[in-house]
Amino acid sequence: MTVKLDFEECLKDSPRFRAEIEVVQSDVSELETRLEKLVKQCHAMLEAGRVYCQTSKSFVNGLRDLGQHCSGDKTMEECLDKFSIKLSIILEAQGDVIETTQKSVKTKLQNFVKEDVRRFKDVRKEFERGSECLEGALMRNAQAPRGKQHEVEEASNALLNARRTFRSEALDYVLEINVIEAKKKTDILMAMLSLMEAQAQLFQHGHQSLSELDEYRRKLNEEHTQFVLNSAREKRDMEQRHAAIKKKDVSYDDSIMDFNAASTNGIAMEGYLYKRASNAFKTWSRRWFSIQKSQLVYQKRFKDQPTAVVEDLRLCTVKPSAENERRFCFEVVSPSKCCLLQADSERQQQAWISAVQNSIASAFQEHRDDSHSPRQRCSSVSLNSLGGGGGGGVDQDNKGCKALEEVQAIPGNKNCCDCGEPGPDWASINLGITLCIVCSGIHRSLGVHFSKVRSLTLDSWEPELIKLMCELGNTVINRIYEARIDELTIKKPHPSSPRGDKESWIRSKYVEKKFTHKLPETGRNPLLRRASGRRNRTDTQDQAVQRPPLKPKPNRATLPRVTGLSPSDLVQKNNAHKDVDEEEEDLSGLHPGALLYRSAALQNFPVMADALAHGASVNWVNAAEESSTPLIQAVSANALAACEFLLQNSANVNQTDSNGRGPLHHATILGHTGLVCLFLKRGADYNAKDKTHKDPITIAVDTANADIVTLLRIAKMNKEMREMDGAFGQSGDETYHDIFRDFSHMASNNPEKLKRRSADPKT
Template sequence: MKMTVDFEECLKDSPRFRAALEEVEGDVAELELKLDKLVKLCIAMIDTGKAFCVANKQFMNGIRDLAQYSSNDAVVETSLTKFSDSLQEMINFHTILFDQTQRSIKAQLQNFVKEDLRKFKDAKKQFEKVSEEKENALVKNAQVQRNKQHEVEEATNILTATRKCFRHIALDYVLQINVLQSKRRSEILKSMLSFMYAHLAFFHQGYDLFSELGPYMKDLGAQLDRLVVDAAKEKREMEQKHSTIQQKDFSNDDSKLEYNVDAANGIVMEGYLFKRASNAFKTWNRRWFSIQNNQLVYQKKFKDNPTVVVEDLRLCTVKHCEDIERRFCFEVVSPTKSCMLQADSEKLRQAWIKAVQTSIATAYREKGDESEKLDKKSSPSTGSLDSGNESKDKLLKGESALQRVQCIPGNASCCDCGLADPRWASINLGITLCIECSGIHRSLGVHFSKVRSLTLDTWEPELLKLMCELGNDVINRVYEANLEKMGIKKPHPGQRQEKEAYIRAKYVERKFVDKYSMSSSPPEQEKKIVSKSCEEKRLSMSKLGPSEQIRASPQSSEAERQDSSVFLDSKHFNPGLQLYRASYEKNLPKMAEALAHGADVNWSNSEENKATPLIQAVLGGSLVTCEFLLQNGANVNQRDVQGRGPLHHATVLGHTGQVCLFLKRGANQHATDEEGKDPLSIAVEAANADIVTLLRLARMNEEMRESEGLYGQPGDETYQDIFRDFSQMASNNPEKLNRFQQDSQKF
């Protein structure tokens, strides 16, 4: 066996030995760099290969979708299905190849670097240390004077011991070098040979697969030749038809090219019109208009989203305009705006006017059935005022919502399986989910989890703030409190059945919730809560009339005493009370904990005028807390013993953002309290202009929808814009809505 470094030279510690060591050490350092680079390249190759397999699988699924779409063509469907099956087999072969590559190159070479090269480095450190000690001993021995016998003996003994230790360590180091140099060859060649055999197997499998597919592809090629001949024949027939139509004269019937009152595609009328702008210059622009789905819309370019001129044709009228200089003009007037249009001829103007009038009559017959269907599909949690066409510049959508939510601790990975970069969320739980776990959450039902996309759906500001108040870490501390104690491990990505069982046990059965660890506030904090609650009630009373204050005063005093006893008596603690208290504290984690322990979201406090957690959230002044309760099924119309619901209390306290939220979520603004007052009358007495505006707009919109039969529809676009503005202001600039409270304090 050829030795890289000679053992005899090691004992001499000669310059030749040191030169050999220097060469070997440099070689090993270079070897480590090369191996590290090779392992990194292998990892990149495997990752790229897996990404290729994922893309290939998506492509294969696209072929299968195309095959299903072509079910009426037996040849295309059979061929595409067979080809997709073959591609799936190749994907499987690729997956096996990458697994074998990982074992042969990545794992084996990494092990060599971590184990053998690490031993070499450790031996090198020991050798360098003992070499330095030997050099120091030699220098000290040489410097001792002959007349100092005691120092001479001491230096000699140290030198002898050091030399002995050096020989031992040096021999071990040389042994480690020689073993490493011998082993490196076998390790490198063994891993590469295994890698090449994996490729050999992969290509053999692919060859065998396509050898079986070859005869079928040959037969299909023959069929394709016949299809080409048939396509050429059809092309000649279409060219002949084109020539025949081209010879017709359309000069006297241009209107037929632009409109068709009985079009089968749902478009009643379409064509170019000039539209007068609403700006100060009153410029005219030519746009492509159409009447469809009982709406009047226009586009500048084909790919542009249509701009809606009239949301509902039943609410508009159409008339001729002869009092302007331009010819062939007519005007479409709706309750909120008017639009001046110009046709290219008198015949086209009459056609457009007739089309609008016909659509108005048709809309009255059809809109009732459509509204009934939409009413059945609408979600009870969103209320009757949510708009499905909210503008993108007013609502957060896509990457903006994704980035804000994923910044919350724990949200960068799926709450249930840990998969990175989740793109879905459960809005009532306040967690992020991967696409597979989100599908399982949907199957639980909306009373357990309401799933929404972080990139595809629009996000109202109060809902986005709710997500940022909670997060995966907070929720998992509640719903997975006993996970380790029970010896249960979370499922990994890809384990579909295990995930389903785990998610159902976690959220439906709540098996992992620690039923004996419900947190409570310290007594000092509870006293502050009671004091603040009483202060809010006194503020609420100050906004009532004199008769109301006299009647409510004794009840409120008694309620404050009872409230104090209920809050401070921890012996009678229960989940409903925890939710009730946390709602006032604006503490969403505690609220989530209470719900996990089975708290009724509509629990009423019999010691506090049967107030609910939602009413407490109003008194606490938090918009996000109200949204969290509503998303978890809180009844927006549940009232206390004085007949006041959340909308009443928000109006009394002047919480404009909460009033806006409750109206959007379907609050009944016609409900009256014991004094016979509804929220609007209370707001008028208090001279709160913002809340009066919101309530009157909501009432006007409701009356308009009822009179026109638009049940379940969002209503007027202007109304929707105003409510979106208030929602944005309440979430992002709440100080602007405190004008009423600030003005009251001045007096």
Template sequence: GDALVKLCSGMIEAGKAYITTNKHFVTGVRDLSQQCKKDEMISILFDQAQRSVRQQLHNFVKDDVRKFKETKKQFDKVREDMEISLVKNAQAPRHKPHEVEEATGTLTITRKCFRHLALDYVLQINVLQAKKKFEILDAMLSFMHAQYTFFQQGYSLLHELDPYMKKLATELDQLVIDSAVEKREMEHKHAMIQQRSFCLQDFSYDDSKVEFNVDAPNGVVMEGYLFKRASNAFKTWNRRWFSIQNSQLVYQKKLKDVLTVVVEDLRLCTVKPCEDIERRFCFEVVSPTKSCMLQADSEKLRQAWIQAVQASIASAYRESPDSYYIERLDRTASPSTSSIDSATDSRERSVKGESILQRVQSIPGNDQCCDCGQPDPRWASINLGILLCIECSGIHRSLGVHCSKVRSLTLDSWEPELLKLMCELGNSTMNQIYEAQCEELGLKKPTSGSSRQDKEAWIKVKYVEKKFLKKLPNGETLPENERKPRRWCVKKCQRNNSTTKAPTARRKYRHEAGNASPAMLSSGGNPLLPMQSMESSGEAEIEQEASDLEDLRELHPGLLMYKAAQARNLPLMAEALANGAEINWVNDEDENKTPLIQAVMGGSLIACEFLLQNGADVNQRDSRGRAPLHHATYLGHTGQVCLFLKRGANQHAVDGDGQDPLSIAVQAANADIVTLLRLARMNEEMREAEGPFGQPGDATYLDIFREFSYMASNNPEKLKRRSLHFSHSCT
């Protein structure tokens, strides 16, 4: 009975598995044809058929057989007791009548109990044998009826499908006929092609007919295979299926693979042929975040792809509004390498987004694009200090970062010092420099409605060829606001919002200051510290002695940049740069100092930012072996130290006196600068320990640098108070 129940249970479990698999199969058929509708009935009938057998046999085994087993146990126990009584009765000694009597009595009682239980046991056996015959037979008969019902209903269900099966057979016959016709047509075309005597090479891809369509109905401007150079260390080349669609450059490995986006928005990129690598037919697509090297199969294909990308850029500018563009690129816009995102700081949140836009647009001339006059410009060239519309920003980006660095006023992160730099210059100031002779030459400036080609031609002539600059008698340019005076005044250009005037600083930085003790150069004895506070407030004037005034016409552009950097005259620095001043010009008459070092001595954080944005070398040293970081540390200019460290200054360099910046700051007891230098060194060691694939920086390091950047640009008096407080506490 147990074996039969187990076999039946196994059959039922297998049946359940069959039902489940059958359901999945029928579901798949239904999804394909939507024809099967009654599969649930089959599983129900099958389940009922199995249960009719299992349940009846289960009751028989668990109830009847269990009672029989219990009776058998009692019978076996009494039998053992009787055998023990027989042994004791046989062993009773005859000379002990009381033991003989006790043993005989026990045997009599045990024998009576055994006979009664034996009678019950025999009865249970007979009942079970009789019940077994009809219970099992009844269960099997019930199972046969269930099976009969199951297959009968299955036949009925399949019989209903007979018309549909006949219909499918008819359609199948038609498909066979259509396939045969199509096969004959293809064979006929194949024979015609062979009759034209085409050679093997004639079957190769004809790239002379490659075309692109920016107005394609399916949105795909151009597609085809290109080799793509991987960004890994091995620079392997892989063949991928590329396409230009929805103002994006995408590719996929196989036809059904998910698209991989190379360029999120083509308006943010530029494309150019690449001839300086070994492989032929290469071109490069450069976006703000990455560069992608691609290879076509022929020169014609390469030109076609380049033209397709350029046409897509122009088309995207015409069709997509700025709001849509900003919404799409919100997650892809990235700041320059010097940016430290400060979105987590609630104070800096107030100067992001629209507030940054409003603040920079309030500068004279910044309410419209610097190059075409379109209102509400939202893009900036951070090294030129101008605002641009989205189309002109794309053209500026194509000039290269050595000429113009483009950033969004609404999408990118803005450091406080860079924001102040933008507010120091502006479209009006820069156009006085770069468009000084525009009207005299009779050239018409493009408008917002002009074509992209006209704008591009104007921008290249203006910023690359610099044809509108006012030429000096010696071949250099005379600044617009300095053409009449013969003497050069380093008086700082003031903004209209200036309200406070600090005391005039007449002390010049002495060359021997570098030899003074670090304690003298701490905040208590530093003669240039007032200049730092004046610069940071943005409201002061700095005037030099009369002996410092030189004839502007005699100044070399490099020397003009050099002196303007110390005087914190940003417009004059931009003027000198436009006239060809070397950004890292060395003054061999003043210990080989550079304009960046002069900006440090002048105490100007913003002048340093302007020079760095235009390519100044943050590690270039003078004849004393001192880089800008050394000078800023000697002078106690915390904001400049923070800026130089963010821009990659080498703090391990030792000057001519054997001092590195950290030892200088420790001796000067400048707690803030010591903190910055040690944090930067710790962060550098952490990155080296993590290897080339480590994280870009420790969160604590970035947070503290954000704090100092914000303080140096917006609350410099706090840095001054901190230094003074630390100095007094030390004394």
């Protein structure tokens, strides 16, 4: 059964919903007219059929009388007698057809018109009455003067009751629309099917036209039976959903307060607002507003062409308005005009102001990205190279372009990870995969907690992000998230598959995780032994951890079984400087959080991704090791890409261990300048103190690490400058970004230049 209207859409009461309601009402009126006409025609046909049967019976009786008269002639008597018997059987069958038509067609359709359509009209009247009451309550609520509190309260209560009543009646109306849509199919099909059965039995031995309908009749009969079953089941589910929604509080006024800059239809936000006219009368009109294509537009009806309040959001600003007598007002000010708008509540007012501000910021960001995209920088590099000129900035951009090519050269990255389309130019930075533009849009709709999408050609890429992308790739991730597709015989979509198939596949793969290996019950040990997790921090700050090769690594499912490596071999392979006398541990049997914790220290990205795919908390705490987290473990190994991977998957950059030290403390103690730069860019708190009452700046001064002291002090100074209203705030911010960008490139490309300077802390 196809749902004609959606319950959620009726709660918004948008122009789209009103337009669909008008279409349905027109369709039902047309259906009623045609059914009444058909019932009248059926009645005339039945009366004519009864007259025909009566006269035919008289004719048969005449044949019998003639046969009796011809009793002396046996041939004549037998012929007339047999023919009259056959005609009697045919007439009886025709009488059955007339009775069947009377019951199945005329009565059924007549009842549908008298009962179902009438019930639809009654519910429609209730809906229209509730709509009028709500419109009046909205008008009274909007006109309530700010200074008369009792009138405001009366108007608010009246609006609350009117909205509750309207939405309840709207839900009933939508339910009735969907029910009558389904019932008209079953009733009309059942009537026609019964009539075809009777006609087929009547003419099955001689009427060729009905014989040709036998196959169709059987097929239609089967489809109708299945349709009735499905319709009954979906009707039951729909009624349950209707009852569940009706139990909720439908009097709220923020059902449309959802700002989504990356929505698939391009509408970041939409809803009703009152708009004051710019004429001399200053009249207020309620209009449907939406933010789309960097514009704030409104319309009265769904089919109307939207009118833009401002052509470009970058040219305007928004602020609350307290000068007007009406409540919940705000202004959208542009160089050419000022538009005064009013929301229905303070919450909606704040939501609209925030949405317009976010849209203004997004418009500026899109403009900035378009003018400084990597593709344009690569073009400028080529031109400078041809001209014989080139400086440090050109070389840096050239390296960035080569790094993007390196991402696309990772195994499997030349085709979309989910549909296989060649030449993908989008990526999910927290998953480490490349995507085509269609799949990237679906990934974006999942939300940033599942996938963070960037363009490989339009967005700017930080060096640590490129390094992270080179550690994973489509082949590695598909080995984890598609581990069971052969076992489940699931068909993967291809580039020409419909978008719906791709969306269903991506949601099953990344949200529901249907194709990952199931964890055995024995693989859920949440604790790590202290001996197996102990680190020699003195060795860590003097030795550099060798970056693992850029090739696929074993995932969790194949860790001990397929590769043939023992857990101790895996540990030694991924951590060359680990103590050989340390106790062996079985990584394959760990709880997902513990597995993420251990693999972060080993810099084993496939195993880290596998642990997250199996539900590991990115902020998992190892109580047996001073409440350390996976991010702190990655810091101990000086693993820049591993830290970036955890941060992109929502790791808390300020989560501390039992000593009150966060990742920034540990990176400062160990002298990992590149990690200090990364954490500061990700919002680490440089003022946080550990249990010894030392913050990272104090620790850096004690260890005489000039680079880290410089970074921390610059970050602190930049924050102070941004909080100032002076003229140098923006300049300081640019200097800050330039310095941190240089440190990021150095940490990713030349880490040996950031080795900690050894000095006597006492000097």
